[in-house]
Amino acid sequence: MSTCxxxxxxxxxxxxxxDCPLTCCAAGWKISLKDSEIEMYRNLPEPFSSEIMKNINIxxxxxxxxxxxxxxxxxxxxxxxxxxxxxxxxxxTCTIFPRWLVKYGSFTHALVEMVCPVVAGYMLEPxxxxxxxxxxxxxxxxxxxxxxxxxxxxxxxxxxxxxMDRGKYYFGKVYVIFKVQEYLSxxxxxxxxxxxxxxxxxxxxxxxxxxxxxxxxxxxVVEDKTVKQVKVVTGFLNDSSLKNxxxxxMKKYRFFEHLFQEWxxxxxxxxxxxxxxxxxxxxxxxxxxxNYFVYVLFRDWIPLEVNMEKFGHGLMIRVVEFAIIQILxxxxxxxxxxxxxxxxxxxxxxxxxxFSHSSKYxxxxxxxxxxxxxxxxxxxxxx
Numbered sequence: 001m002s003t004c005x006x007x008x009x010x011x012x013x014x015x016x017x018x019d020c021p022l023t024c025c026a027a028g029w030k031i032s033l034k035d036s037e038i039e040m041y042r043n044l045p046e047p048f049s050s051e052i053m054k055n056i057n058i059x060x061x062x063x064x065x066x067x068x069x070x071x072x073x074x075x076x077x078x079x080x081x082x083x084x085x086x087x088x089x090x091x092x093t094c095t096i097f098p099r100w101l102v103k104y105g106s107f108t109h110a111l112v113e114m115v116c117p118v119v120a121g122y123m124l125e126p127x128x129x130x131x132x133x134x135x136x137x138x139x140x141x142x143x144x145x146x147x148x149x150x151x152x153x154x155x156x157x158x159x160x161x162x163x164m165d166r167g168k169y170y171f172g173k174v175y176v177i178f179k180v181q182e183y184l185s186x187x188x189x190x191x192x193x194x195x196x197x198x199x200x201x202x203x204x205x206x207x208x209x210x211x212x213x214x215x216x217x218x219x220x221v222v223e224d225k226t227v228k229q230v231k232v233v234t235g236f237l238n239d240s241s242l243k244n245x246x247x248x249x250m251k252k253y254r255f256f257e258h259l260f261q262e263w264x265x266x267x268x269x270x271x272x273x274x275x276x277x278x279x280x281x282x283x284x285x286x287x288x289x290x291n292y293f294v295y296v297l298f299r300d301w302i303p304l305e306v307n308m309e310k311f312g313h314g315l316m317i318r319v320v321e322f323a324i325i326q327i328l329x330x331x332x333x334x335x336x337x338x339x340x341x342x343x344x345x346x347x348x349x350x351x352x353x354x355f356s357h358s359s360k361y362x363x364x365x366x367x368x369x370x371x372x373x374x375x376x377x378x379x380x381x382x383x
Contacts, residue, residue, distance in 0.1 A: 003134070004110055004133070004134045006109075007112070012122075017078050020077060020118070023077050024098065025073040026073060027353065033061045033091050034092065035061070038056060041089075098112050113356060114349060117346055120346075120349045122291070123295065123348065124288055126287050127287075128291070129291055150194055154184070158301070172216035172220070175219055176215060177293070184311065230271050237327070259331045277330045277334070280339070281329075281339075
């Protein structure tokens with residue numbers, strides 16, 4: 001039996017076409033085509049068929065790009081194929097994206113990517129992420145299913161943890177995620193059993209209410225140490241590779257580097273801004289960290305092909321991504337005095353596009369996780 005687990009965003013998603021502030025049709029991405037789709041376009045009525053074929057690279061089986069824009073994208077941001085022929089004539093790539101199906105043995109995850117600002121907007125809403133399950137086909141079993149079920153069980157517990165006491169204890173909850181990830185990685189490295197019962201016993205003891213309250217209290221004590229906050233954020237801001245790797249975003253937000261320098265030169269200013277920005281986020285976007293990390297748990301907790309050698313890698317990358325999103329958000333808030341939801345959506349999607357579609361950002365994330373105390377960076381970059 002095949003089991004599909006899907007996030008509610010997957011079912012709710014709808015492309016907004018020309019109203020999108022960051023259309024994927026102008027992102028410079030490859031838009032793949034099947035032979036049957038090329039043939040379909042070739043057989044459309046003239047003269048539109050010829051116009052489409054001029055914008056297809058037959059050899060590479062993909063749409064041609066002009067200045068990183070699909071040749072069939074109108075000036076007002078709509079697809080000409082949709083306007084002329086309807087959505088049913090879109091390629092599979094264009095129809096599905098940003099939806100994404102990931103196969104794990106007899107299990108499938110259905111999600112939508114934050115590279116789309118509509119999806120980023122979901123993250124900023126007060127509603128918690130929910131999940132559904134569909135089962136189809138005949139029963140089957142794959143070698144990796146047992147390990148998948150163990151990791152999936154742990155993930156469900158961590159999602160429940162993050163969605164308890166909503167809007168509270170974010171740093172403590174993230175700390176728990178990484179301690180659990182560390183425990184499971186340790187079992188694998190020692191070639192110890194990762195069976196369900198053993199892991200369940202560990203979780204039951206670790207997630208007892210008394211233990212959680214102790215963790216939350218200790219994390220709050222750390223969070224109150226503003227001197228260390230400034231030190232960690234300053235180290236992050238002072239890293240030249242950060243500015244080099246985010247040069248594209250810095251062109252859009254020209255005040256980005258200027259504010260970096262202000263904060264680097266004035267620790268007291270940075271301390272005050274961190275405090276006030278945290279309060280601003282709690283008043284306006286209280287549930288973003290929760291939704292973000294629940295999304296990340298679903299997307300990245302179980303590595304592709306259930307490969308334990310890569311366990312935790314995707315989570316680390318998303319942690320660095322979150323930190324950079326929050327730095328960008330703070331610069332905008334500092335410059336404008338507010339953080340508009342649309343601007344926040346664009347920042348989230350812009351950063352996620354770089355992390356999701358470029359191998360160099362994976363390397364950058366790996367570098368950062370080695371340079372900094374990751375948990376401190378998470379906390380001090382505006383949890």
